[in-house]
Amino acid sequence: MNDISPRAAPAWSAVFSMTLGVFGLVTAEFLPVSLLTPMASDLDISEGMAGQTVTATAAIALVTSLLITAATRRIDRRYVLLGFSTLLIVSNLLVALAPNMPLLLLGRVLLGIALGGFWTMSAATVMRLVPEESVPRALSMIFSGVSVATIVAAPMGSFFGDIIGWRNVFLIAALFGVLALLVQFATLPRMAPNAQTRLKTLVEVLRRPMVGLGILAAAMIFAGHFAFFTYIRPFLETVTRVDVNGISSILLGFGLANFLGTFLGGFMLERNMRFTQIVMPATMGILGLGLSGVGGIPMADALMVALWGMAFGTVPVAWSTWLTRTVPDEAESAGGLLVAAIQFAIASGAAVGGLVFDTSGAIGVFAVSGVVLLMAALLILFGVRAQAAIPT
Template sequence: MSDINAVSRKTAWTRVLTLAVAAFIFNTTEYIPVGLLSDIGGSFGMASAQTGIMLTVYAWIVALMSLPLMLMTSNINRRTLLITVFGLFVCSHLLSFFAWSFDILLISRAGVALAHALFWSITASLAVRLAPAGKRAQALGLIASATALASVLGLPLGRMIGQGFGWRVTFLVIAAIAFLLLWLIVKVMPKLSSEDAGSVRSLNELFRRPALLGLYILAATVVTAHFTAFTYIEPFVEKVAGFSQHFATLLLLVLGAAGIVGSFIFSKFGEANLNLMLSGSIALLLTCLMLLSGAAVSELWMIALCLLWGVAFMIIGMSMQMKVLTLAPDATDVAMAMFSGIFNIGIGAGALLGNKVSTDISMASVGYVGAIPALMALVVAFLMFRKRASHTRQDQQPLVTEIK
């Protein structure tokens, strides 16, 4: 079972699909508070803007712990590590279900965040290793599509379950699904030693790569921009735009569906136009954030804006992930752990910034304020790609030729 090459294509794809379902579950639970802020706040007598701190705490734990946990577990068999991660994941969600105070809920979310930190540090490289020969890029695309599907199905379904049966039941359902997935991991995953994971010594080498460091700065900035507004999309739709709860759910579906469209666009055109697609998508994100408040006058305008917004952010995420793997093929787990941590710094910073804007200025201003780091990200992207124009051909080589 330890030889991952001597298996049928069906078995290989089953393993990749298992990782994709796991990615779906992790992304669903990470963003589920976005759709339940008002319900969670109401049960603890708190405003939705205050409960948004859940995303900040979660994201910053992931940011702080991704690299240390990856280095601490670099020699652990990946199958064993996945089983441990999902054990922690299930137990933490059970604690969320029973949480008798907001503080206990935060503690339970901290446990989920630790599992998240480990999972996303190793998932991309595992998908590439487990994929059938010649299908590595497609395997990575499947993981990305699963993350988008979490927004299409996971987040809206979680919101509907929460509204129908209470937000606690949403976390209980996630725990049950994760337990079934844990059983599947035990059944189908091979024993996988760490490979090209990197070590503490890898950090010094990675820090000498200007393109990689620039990409990390870009990631922190653009993710902050997105989550400044996205974190509070539910209360924005209901309190600023004055639309119904059902329409807020619909917009979450639209954002997620648009993410799948973005994934498809990237899989078709991304590798040949990586820098252009990344820059163009950041510009589109900036435009959407600037127009968010103005679009709140019409349901049709909000739907159109969220379509473009979802496409833009999915392409941004996939582009940055592919560039990280391309720029650090010799230390993929370390590089991805750093990327995951920095990505979550952006999530936490965006949620916190949106919280301050919502409470100190107005909920209607989250788009305008989010546009500021989006503009900064666009400038960073322009400077990065202009400076490295002579290396564009190297950066755009297909992923399957870079990862060994």
């Protein structure tokens, strides 16, 4: 295959192959959530210990996001991406065949490397696969894989785990990885690396005008969202007062709306990126305050949760697009910073949300989440721009 220059003719088949990879990665990431009990029983460990497999994946993804660009700076990006899909396959096979906790953790560590590396390079890769004006649409396609995986992983993992066993579920996930690898092998073009990238490049990029503020704003949005999302079930149980079927229905509505939001984000970003960046966290903030203030009516709560899901569906697309326009010359390094900030925000949002939950309940969590999101919208309004931050 021949090299292609940035913004060449659209390679939509390659974008689709990346979407398959995203689906496989995110499905594997969240499968343990729905399979904790049988995994723990089979391996003779506690469910809490089995849950650390998710933590290990996130922690390794954070570290990888900061190191992967420099570590692979001399390798064709086609081969790096194929390597991530290979790690996905090996990870799922190790988990499926693991006789003990150490091998299970090893499999999840390999998945963390694949996750962190893929997300770090995703925006920069898209810039090489499609023209600039098509970047938001391509990113929305890729992030739709996240939404589908979020909808599918937990319910389907639990359903098939009861029928064929949790190990076979991970074997099926490995097959998805094989499919993604084959399609990527057939469609991804060669993409020259940036041999000049070093670890110090991360600091240089972070010091550019608007980059630090933009990453801070994105981190605030993700922290606010995951504080909300982590404690949505207790809210629905204690405030909305719906049963298990009602909770499942509302969460399904959230997932479907989130899926639609990824495509809405691509449509809006092609027309006005700055408007999208400001309005969506502001909408989520208002919904968080609304749920904390007047929550308790099932239909109204279900609608607000669905609207939240749709608004959040635009967020990853928006900030990946912002990155490609703000730091086009170092999109991989900036992507690593953004992924690391998001991973930290996810962990801290859930942790701080837990402290608030212990003192003020789910209503308090939603109120704090709403305030953080409105603060993020104000920061974007007054401090973040979409122009390129390239040193002269």
